[in-house]
Each structure stands twice: as C-alpha cells, then as structure tokens.
Amino acid sequence: MRQALIAATAFALALATQPVVAQNKPAPAATAKKAAKPAAAAPVEEKDAATVEFEKFRTMMEESNPAELFEAQGEDFWKSIRGPKQVSLATSCDLGLGVGIVKGAYVQMPRYFADAGKVMDAERRIVWCMIEKQGFKEADIMKQPFASGSYTPEPTSLVTYVAANSKDMKFAVPLKDPRVKEVYEIGREVTNHRAGPYDFSCNTCHGADGKRIRMQNLPNIATPKGATTAVMGWPGYRMTGGVMLTQQWRMGDCFRQQRFPQPKYVSDTITSLLTYMTANANGATYKGPGIKR
Amino acid sequence: MGSPMKIRAQMKGDVADIKILMAHTMETGQRKDPKTNQAIPAHFIQQFSVEVGGKAVVQSQTGPSISTNPVFGFKVKGAKAGDKVVVKWQDNKGDSRADEATVA
Numbered sequence: 001m002r003q004a005l006i007a008a009t010a011f012a013l014a015l016a017t018q019p020v021v022a023q024n025k026p027a028p029a030a031t032a033k034k035a036a037k038p039a040a041a042a043p044v045e046e047k048d049a050a051t052v053e054f055e056k057f058r059t060m061m062e063e064s065n066p067a068e069l070f071e072a073q074g075e076d077f078w079k080s081i082r083g084p085k086q087v088s089l090a091t092s093c094d095l096g097l098g099v100g101i102v103k104g105a106y107v108q109m110p111r112y113f114a115d116a117g118k119v120m121d122a123e124r125r126i127v128w129c130m131i132e133k134q135g136f137k138e139a140d141i142m143k144q145p146f147a148s149g150s151y152t153p154e155p156t157s158l159v160t161y162v163a164a165n166s167k168d169m170k171f172a173v174p175l176k177d178p179r180v181k182e183v184y185e186i187g188r189e190v191t192n193h194r195a196g197p198y199d200f201s202c203n204t205c206h207g208a209d210g211k212r213i214r215m216q217n218l219p220n221i222a223t224p225k226g227a228t229t230a231v232m233g234w235p236g237y238r239m240t241g242g243v244m245l246t247q248q249w250r251m252g253d254c255f256r257q258q259r260f261p262q263p264k265y266v267s268d269t270i271t272s273l274l275t276y277m278t279a280n281a282n283g284a285t286y287k288g289p290g291i292k293r
Numbered sequence: 294m295g296s297p298m299k300i301r302a303q304m305k306g307d308v309a310d311i312k313i314l315m316a317h318t319m320e321t322g323q324r325k326d327p328k329t330n331q332a333i334p335a336h337f338i339q340q341f342s343v344e345v346g347g348k349a350v351v352q353s354q355t356g357p358s359i360s361t362n363p364v365f366g367f368k369v370k371g372a373k374a375g376d377k378v379v380v381k382w383q384d385n386k387g388d389s390r391a392d393e394a395t396v397a
Contacts, residue, residue, distance in 0.1 A: 066362035068299050069316045150318045242318075242361030 050215055058291065067160055067237040067289035070152060070244045074161025077154055078102070083134030093129035095122070095162065106166035107286050110275040112179040119183040121274040123159045123248045124266040130155065145265040146252075147243040156244050160235050160289050167288035171231070173279040180275060183268075187276025190269060191221065200258040202273075206230070227280030233290025240293060247274060295382070300394035302345075302378045309345065309372035309396050313365045313380055321357040338363070338382045345369050345396070346376035372396055 081088045095105035096113065110121040116128055130136045147156055174180055191202035202221070205211055209226070211218040219226035234247040251270045252262045263269040296316035303310050315338065322335025335357055343351035350369050374396050381391040 064299075064301075064312050064314050064364040064366070066314060066316075066364075068314060069296065069362060072297060072299070150320075237362075239360075 051217070054293070058293075061239070061291045065237055065289065065291045066242070067164075067235070067244060067291065070157045070160040070235075070237070071164045071289065072161075073152070074157035074159070077158050078161055083130065083136050085133065085135035087134055089126070089129055089133065089158070092133040093126070095125055102162055102165040104166055104169050106163045107169045107171045108174065110180065110183065110271055110278065111174050112177050118268075119180055119271055119275060121247070121271050121278075122162055123155055123246050124271055126155050126158045126162065127266050142265055146249045147245060149241075149243075152244055156235065156246050159246050160244060163235055163286075163289050166286050169286055171228075171278055171281045171284050171286055173275065173282055175279050175282070180279075183272050183275045184279050186268075187272035187274070190273055191276065196258050196260045198259055200260075202254065202258075221277050221280060224280055224282075224284065227277050228284040231274075231278050231281045232284075232287060233292065236290040236292040238292045245292070295384070295388055295390035298380060298382075298390065298392040300378055300380055300392055302372075302376075302394050302396040304372070304374050304396060305368075307370065309369045309376070311343070311345070311367055311369060311378060313343070315341075315363055315365075315382060315390075317362065317382075317384065319357065319359055319361045319363065323357075336384060336386055338384045341365075341380060341382035343367075344377075344379040345372045 077089070079088055079090045090100045092099065094100075094113070094115070095102065096108055096111045097103075097105050106122050109125065110119050112119050113125065113128075116125075116132075120128060127141055130141065131138050141153070141155065144151065145153055145155070147153060173184075175184060191207065194201040194204070201207075205213065205218050206221045206226070209220045209223070211220070219229035221227050221230050231247070234250060235244060237244050248265060248270055251273055252265070255262050298316065299314040301310075301312045317338055318336055319338065320333050320336040322332065324333045325331065326333055337357045337359065338355050340352070340354050342349060342353070351367065353365075355363075376396040378394045378396060379391065380393075381389065383389040
C-alpha cells in the first residue's frame with residue numbers, strides 16, 4: 001500500500017513537471033529571435049500537446065452540448081405559470097431590458113435594478129423574481145442551490161436559457177452607472193482580499209499572467225483577455241458527473257478551494273465578483289452556455 | 294415519458310449529417326448513494342431506432358457504458374432535404390420517447 005502510494009506520487013510529480021519543461025523551452029528561442037518582443041508573454045501563448053488535444057475534444061463536444069437540454073427546460077420554466085402566486089416569469093420578470101425580454105439580457109448583467117435596490121447578476125435576478133414575483137420560498141431555493149447527481153435546481157435551467165439568448169452578443173455591463181461602478185470596485189477589492197488558512201486571495205492565482213495549476217492555465221482576471229476566458233462558457237455543462245453548473249457555483253467553489261467559508265448563494269459578494277470579471281470582459285463576444293471537462 | 298431530445302439533421306453534399314442529443318440519466322447500477330449507501334438502480338437506454346424519410350437507418354442496442362445525456366452522430370446517404378427524421382428510444386424501466394425533426 002505504502003509503496004503504491006510512493007509510486008503514485010512519483011508518477012504524479014513526473015506528470016506535473018513535464019508540461020513546465022515543455023512550456024518553458026520555447027521562451028529562450030523566442031527571445032533570441034526577437035529580443036524586442038516581451039518574452040514574458042511566451043509561456044502563456046505556447047500550448048502544450050495536451051492543451052491542443054483537449055481543445056479539439058472540446059470543439060467536438062461544443063457541437064452537441066447537453067446544455068441545450070437544460071436550456072429547453074429553462075425555457076419551459078420561464079414561460080409557464082408557476083409558483084404560489086401563479087404567474088410566469090415571462091409576464092412578470094424584468095431582466096433589465098423590460099418585462100419578459102430575454103434577448104441580450106445576460107450580457108448586460110450585472111446591472112442595477114431599481115425595484116430591488118441592488119446590483120444583480122443574472123442568476124441572482126432570476127432567484128429574486130422567483131421569490132418576489134412567483135412567491136417561491138427563499139429557504140426552499142437556498143436548500144440545494146447547485147446541481148448534483150440527477151438533480152438540477154430550477155434557477156440553473158433558467159439561467160442557462162437566459163444565457164443562451166445572448167449567444168454571439170457582446171458583453172456590455174453598464175459600468176457608466178455609478179451604482180454598478182461601485183460594486184465593480186468592491187469586486188476588485190474582494191479579489192485582493194487575502195485571508196483563510198492558506199492566506200490566499202483570488203489574485204494569488206488569477207492576478208498575474210502565465211500562471212498554471214497542474215495542466216490548467218489560469219486566466220488573469222484583471223485583464224480583458226483573462227476575464228473573457230473566466231466568464232466564457234458559464235453556465236456550463238460539466239462532463240464529470242453530467243451536471244449543469246452556474247457562475248454562482250463557480251464563485252462559491254473558488255472560495256472553497258481557497259479554504260474560505262463559502263459565501264451565501266446569490267449574495268452581494270458573488271455579485272461584486274461577477275461584476276468585476278464580466279465588466280473586465282466588456283466588448284468580448286459571449287459564445288453561449290459552454291461545456292466543461 | 295422521458296424529456297425531449299434535440300435532433301439536428303443537415304445535408305452536407307449528398308450526405309445527411311444527423312446528430313441526436315438524448316436526455317437520460319444512464320445510471321449504470323454500480324454507483325452507490327453516499328447518503329444511504331444503497332446502490333442506485335440501473336436506468337439506461339436499451340435500444341433506439343432512427344428512421345429517415347420512412348426508412349429505418351439505425352437500430353441500436355445500448356448499455357450502461359454509454360454516458361449521461363448521450364450524443365449520437367452519423368451520416369446517411371440517399372437522404373434529401375425535407376425528409377422526416379424519427380428517433381425512438383426505450384429504456385430498461387419501460388420508459389420510451391419519440392421525437393421528430395426535418396432534414397435541412
């Protein structure tokens with residue numbers, strides 16, 4: 001047992017070191033050829049064989065993304081009369097562009113909603129509408145907010161539907177609104193906040209270019225390019241486990257990975273982070289719900 | 294009755310490219326529920342058939358090794374735009390589903 005463990009560790013180490021070598025190799029060559037170009041960017045641009053193969057696989061999967069199944073389910077939830085108040089979201093919920101208007105709403109959120117007096121991201125707004133307009137109980141939604149096994153929460157399907165209706169549209173978070181700008185600044189501060197048993201902040205991993213964890217390149221969310229990578233593909237269908245997951249889940253899980261206490265579902269903290277990241281990606285074209293390994 | 298399928302059928306030259314996305318848990322029967330420690334009963338699509346323009350083109354037998362929400366894709370010669378594509382599946386619990394699409 002012990003031997004097996006050691007062998008496994010050695011194998012894992014070998015795996016972990018390989019791509020580093022592969023990634024760093026081209027850097028000196030590039031510097032020699034073109035000294036004028038900053039060499040620091042090279043390790044990020046250089047893709048190892050595994051990344052290239054994985055991208056091929058991902059393109060293939062994107063053609064028939066099971067997220068479409070959740071989109072169809074979400075459309076049904078959006079249009080049908082539901083909840084204790086017996087109203088449909090399509091006739092009561094304003095996603096920022098007018099009651100019932102879904103097209104293009106996702107890429108313009110988070111935004112400020114006067115009726116709620118808060119800046120909200122798409123998922124938070126949907127949950128707010130479900131509670132305020134349809135009369136669902138907050139406690140029931142909070143009980144299990146994320147998908148697991150064959151269970152998919154209703155807001156997850158709904159946000160997939162809303163997101164799919166902004167496919168091929170440009171991110172345009174209304175940063176000109178001072179209330180949105182304020183939340184954006186709070187989001188920036190949250191990414192800087194170091195705490196927890198590891199003394200981590202978001203920026204420990206996502207605040208500089210060219211960082212990596214095992215085989216995965218980590219986007220620098222302070223740059224437009226990195227922020228685009230971070231917000232693209234959410235909500236996403238995760239092949240491991242076959243579940244549909246949202247950005248709210250992704251943010252919560254980031255905190256878990258940092259060994260922080262997890263923020264509450266649809267809380268101010270998560271909205272501020274999403275405002276910061278999505279606004280940094282402003283101008284990039286959203287490709288619709290994605291697929292994750 | 295299962296959830297609806299997504300069927301895409303498109304002519305590419307003289308070949309119809311058909312992709313079917315099925316909504317199904319495809320439970321193998323070998324997993325355990327971590328809370329109750331009981332095996333989750335097997336639940337998977339056992340067979341499906343595809344008809345294009347009234348002609349049977351695929352008859353399949355599938356088992357628990359197929360993934361959750363599976364995607365099947367194939368190319369059919371001799372189809373033309375406007376042909377009706379009918380897909381039917383049946384699972385081991387007797388549930389079934391049939392959906393249609395038109396070749397574009």
